Amino acid sequence: MSLQFLADGLLAGLLIGLGAIGVTLTYAMLRFANFAHGEMMSFGAYVAWSASFLLSALAGTAWPAMGPFSITAAVLLGGLAAMILTAGLALLLDRLLFRHLAGRGEAITLVIASFGASMALRSLIEFAFSSSPLYFSSDLQIAVRLGMGIRVTPDQLALIGLTLCLLLAIHLLVTRTQAGRAMRAVAENPTLAAVVGLDVRRVVGLTWVMGGALAAAAGTMAGILVQIRPNMGFDFLLPLFSAAILGGIGSIPGAILGGIVIGLAEAACVQFVGAEWRAAVAFLILVLLLLLRPRGFFGEAA
Amino acid sequence: MSDPSSLPPMPLLTVEGLVKRFGGVAAVDGISFTLEAGQIMGVIGPNGAGKTTLFDCLAGSQLPDAGQIRLAGQRIERLPAWRRTGIGLGRTFQIPRPFPAMSVLENVMLGAKDQAGERILPNWVAPGRVRRQEAACRERAHELLTFVTLASLSHAPAGSLSGGQRKLLELARALMAKPSLILLDEPAAGVNPALLEIIIERLLAMNRAGTTLLLIEHNIDMVARLCRHVLVMANGRPLAAGTPENVTSDPRVAEAYLGGAVA
Numbered sequence: 001m002s003l004q005f006l007a008d009g010l011l012a013g014l015l016i017g018l019g020a021i022g023v024t025l026t027y028a029m030l031r032f033a034n035f036a037h038g039e040m041m042s043f044g045a046y047v048a049w050s051a052s053f054l055l056s057a058l059a060g061t062a063w064p065a066m067g068p069f070s071i072t073a074a075v076l077l078g079g080l081a082a083m084i085l086t087a088g089l090a091l092l093l094d095r096l097l098f099r100h101l102a103g104r105g106e107a108i109t110l111v112i113a114s115f116g117a118s119m120a121l122r123s124l125i126e127f128a129f130s131s132s133p134l135y136f137s138s139d140l141q142i143a144v145r146l147g148m149g150i151r152v153t154p155d156q157l158a159l160i161g162l163t164l165c166l167l168l169a170i171h172l173l174v175t176r177t178q179a180g181r182a183m184r185a186v187a188e189n190p191t192l193a194a195v196v197g198l199d200v201r202r203v204v205g206l207t208w209v210m211g212g213a214l215a216a217a218a219g220t221m222a223g224i225l226v227q228i229r230p231n232m233g234f235d236f237l238l239p240l241f242s243a244a245i246l247g248g249i250g251s252i253p254g255a256i257l258g259g260i261v262i263g264l265a266e267a268a269c270v271q272f273v274g275a276e277w278r279a280a281v282a283f284l285i286l287v288l289l290l291l292l293r294p295r296g297f298f299g300e301a302a
Numbered sequence: 303m304s305d306p307s308s309l310p311p312m313p314l315l316t317v318e319g320l321v322k323r324f325g326g327v328a329a330v331d332g333i334s335f336t337l338e339a340g341q342i343m344g345v346i347g348p349n350g351a352g353k354t355t356l357f358d359c360l361a362g363s364q365l366p367d368a369g370q371i372r373l374a375g376q377r378i379e380r381l382p383a384w385r386r387t388g389i390g391l392g393r394t395f396q397i398p399r400p401f402p403a404m405s406v407l408e409n410v411m412l413g414a415k416d417q418a419g420e421r422i423l424p425n426w427v428a429p430g431r432v433r434r435q436e437a438a439c440r441e442r443a444h445e446l447l448t449f450v451t452l453a454s455l456s457h458a459p460a461g462s463l464s465g466g467q468r469k470l471l472e473l474a475r476a477l478m479a480k481p482s483l484i485l486l487d488e489p490a491a492g493v494n495p496a497l498l499e500i501i502i503e504r505l506l507a508m509n510r511a512g513t514t515l516l517l518i519e520h521n522i523d524m525v526a527r528l529c530r531h532v533l534v535m536a537n538g539r540p541l542a543a544g545t546p547e548n549v550t551s552d553p554r555v556a557e558a559y560l561g562g563a564v565a
């Protein structure tokens with residue numbers, strides 16, 4: 001039996017986990033499911049593509065690939081730009097939309113608003129870039145055999161490495177800085193955080209910045225791995241929510257582990273059952289979870 | 303300019319005509335008092351008198367419907383809670399609620415103010431400064447945990463503490479922001495006698511170090527030991543004020559406590 005799904009699933013799962021961090025934190029703090037989070041991933045991927053395209057145009061020639069990877073320095077810089085701009089987009093959505101609606105109670109208003117934002121962003125992207133897919137690189141990658149039937153491309157290895165670096169940065173931010181502690185406190189109990197003197201509004205803003213930047217990173221990497229489409233983020237939505245709920249709402253390590261579980265389950269399904277069932281996996285896990293253990297596996301008691 | 307030392311000392315806290323209604327009921331109904339820097343003042347009164355609501359208005363968890371609050375001369379009644387902690391107002395709760403999943407140490411560190419690491423950017427562009435501040439913050443949190451005798455539990459999840467230990471944890475968290483004034487809501491309630499002695503002794507030590515205390519307490523012995531001024535509330539209104547001996551011998555106060563609040 002080939003264990004290929006482990007390699008594919010791990011990377012896909014890490015990307016889902018990166019995206020789910022923003023979902024789980026904003027869900028815990030603002031008590032609503034942000035449907036526009038997927039579009040932040042698409043937005044990030046398109047920004048990264050555009051920025052790397054511009055950088056190549058400026059240089060007058062394609063930037064050289066680095067070693068065995070198809071990823072060029074222009075793509076890395078593009079990814080960085082995507083993280084910054086998507087953080088800005090998330091902050092803008094918070095200022096224009098969510099902050100005002102959050103004050104008026106009713107979580108459903110926020111959900112519908114985020115649904116509207118999601119559709120608007122998707123249409124805008126499709127309008128600007130058309131619905132045909134874009135690619136960061138047309139280079140063919142030669143896979144390396146790792147044994148036990150596992151083959152990975154250098155790009156896959158590079159992306160796993162990049163993701164682990166990002167996760168380390170998040171871990172340090174969340175455990176070794178006042179901003180991170182405040183984020184965890186607000187995610188645990190926003191009302192309590194306000195009465196003990198935390199500036200909840202600013203902490204929520206920081207969370208949008210972090211969630212947006214991570215969504216952009218995940219979207220860009222998904223784009224490098226497969227392709228960039230206006231619908232890519234929307235297709236991530238179900239895995240993102242399943243991962244967030246599986247990991248327990250508000251838990252960052254939970255979101256990552258939940259993402260890995262979903263990614264592995266999807267990859268195993270593709271390998272052993274059939275690719276057409278892939279989209280059903282996250283849905284099935286979500287339904288089972290909501291029925292059996294709505295608090296998730298890593299969530300704390302409410 | 304006149305010599306500031308010749309002016310009468312400005313009170314640290316001035317409350318004037320404070321009113322807070324819930325629906326039709328005035329939980330706080332025209333409370334006024336002043337608190338000089340360095341004082342320890344007690345607030346007593348039967349359950350439901352509005353003491354906690356008064357603290358909520360002072361600390362910013364509730365916005366008053368009328369009245370003024372001045373801290374060191376500055377009007378604060380409309381400021382959000384985090385701004386008030388930022389200008390020296392600390393607070394502990396009648397029912398202490400730590401963040402249960404976070405460690406005792408982290409709960410205390412959350413009380414720190416004006417950390418460079420509060421914002422995202424310095425964490426990336428000035429990591430050295432953030433790291434030094436973080437180390438100093440951790441150090442101070444350790445000292446405060448030692449001060450409140452919880453040092454051995456620093457790394458336990460705060461949810462595992464007993465009720466009395468949670469009160470001590472809150473004290474440490476409130477001290478983290480170096481407040482000039484701390485509001486203490488029934489710091490002795492539900493605390494075992496050994497811990498109570500520690501709390502009283504620590505409060506006196508804090509006061510000697512210059513912190514002004516405003517204290518809600520049912521334990522009259524404790525009030526008598528700590529406070530020279532007491533405000534008695536009933537039905538949201540001031541019932542009596544004076545030294546502990548004066549107010550406890552006031553028949554109206556005895557009546558409020560025994561016969562329920564006067565209507």
Ligand SMILES: Nc1ncnc2c1ncn2[C@@H]1O[C@H](COP(=O)(O)OP(=O)(O)O)[C@@H](O)[C@H]1O
Nearest residue numbers: 324328329347348349350351352353354355356
């Ligand atoms: N958030 C609230 N909403 C409605 N009523 C409240 C609220 N907080 C306190 N009250 C009411 O205000 C009155 C005073 O309560 P409180 O300030 O807790 O009294 P104390 O601390 O002196 O026991 C009580 O009647 C209480 O039911």
Ligand SMILES: [Mg+2]
Nearest residue numbers: 353354355396
């Ligand atoms: Mg009370």
